[in-house]
Amino acid sequence: MIFVPEAVPVPHAGGPAYWFVFRREELLVCLENGLAVIPYTACNPVPEYAMIRKIYLVRLDGSPCYAVEVSGSRKRVAMTMAQVMRLYPELLCKEELY
Secondary structure (H helix, E strand, O other): EEEEEEOOOOOOOOOOEEEEEEOOOOOEEEOOOOOOEEEEEEEOOOOOOOOOEEEEEEEEEOOOEEEEEEEEOOOOOOOEEEHHHHHHHHOHHHHOOO
């Protein structure tokens, strides 16, 4: 994985992005084969939630990464909101960190 810190996204980059979508202490994930996966799509993965703020983070393997804060009650989406602390084993322990 190539991590490129930037203050602003590349203009007119287009294409898919990683979306870290938070609602209070919950993080939106796709559950695939027992793993929690961060949404990777060209647009907001949860248009049914009200977006409070969107912050550009970095580029990861050439794709932009955004942190998004949403509000609203639980709605039916293809993905799930999960407690961040409960995701630790699924997100971080599956890959070698060092």
